[in-house]
Amino acid sequence: ILENRAVSGMKASDIQKILNLKHAWEFILDPDVIQFPSTLSLLSVLAAMINEGFYINGGEIRSVPVSIHGSAYIPPLPIKSVVLESISEIIEAEKPVIEKAIDLLLYCMKTQIFIDGNKRAVVIFANHLLLSQACGLLTVPEEKVDRFKTLLIEYYEGRDTESIRSLLKEYCWQTVD
Template sequence: MFEDKYNLTLEQNIFLAKKLIVENIYYSARLEGCNVTFPDTKTILDGVSVANLKMSDVEVILNLRDAWKYLIDNIEKTFDLDFACKINYFVARNESLEWGVLRNGNVSISGVDYVPSIPNKQDVIDDINEILSIENVTERAIRYFLWGMRNQLFWDGNKRTSILCANKILISEGKGILSIPEKHIREFNIRLTEFYNTNEYSKIDSFIYDNCIHGLVLKQEQAREGEEELEI
């Protein structure tokens, strides 16, 4: 269905991830409804306290920092359910009933009729393996991102966990970065609500492909000089 938009080396894609890490953490925090600005996010990540911010918002940012660090430090590990659980361990630390383990009770999603079932471990493993068998890497990452959010595998942090897992899939193969720019969050949430209710990936996957996959463009003349250009 999709073609990969970028073809980078692992080193180039890690460089891209590190270059955009503050922005990606900010976008993920905004996607969760955190009342932070980009300067707030950068200040927090620099280790400086910011007045008048809720501690819960600060914790979201610091947890995302640690999850991204784990992802990059372990980029060559195989992606599987254990990896996803480890990402959630960092993302949802001190935020939910349990973190880093599959949810074992019922949850609901605000604003939608769909109610996700309690995840069964073997079914989850089978679903992940099916997604990982998708030939195109970008399509594979988008599918995991959407599937992970809709199935609500964990008690909390499912959007953040799913986007990080999608980035593990992309970065490992040099296919760019998935993030939801602030200007697209409203449209993304509208489409996500419809996807939750219908389970129709076509309601949202092309939107993500067109607006939320970012990469590094190497121009020929720049490549000769060892220079790189970000495409955001």
């Protein structure tokens, strides 16, 4: 897909999601964009790119209820001023950049700011922050995906907020020496 070759046995929507991810990654790696601050505006652009071909207003703060597959947690409707303030507080906190990136990741995932594609957009957004500060990348290794999903649901439901942070920092954060 990434090399523009035909792929048999895949749904067109899955191919579109992969291409959207590719475009979003290319976007944040642009030298001008990497220098841009990690803000709700940037996250909204990423969400619009992630949702292209699926939702016309995919980068707008959602105004309808959503549910999260596998979780009893129902995120309340996000309020733009609260989201702006929360993201700013996370970015401006006096803590290491990796801690900020993890806080951004978890806050935005739990808030479910957009109608769809939140996890995909937020992973790229958190990585924008890390890359802009030359602090590595956050990627969930394939062998940790199931554990990550389980811990994320526990985080959403307020049962365990620290285990997912530990997993992200210990197994998902990659630095370049």
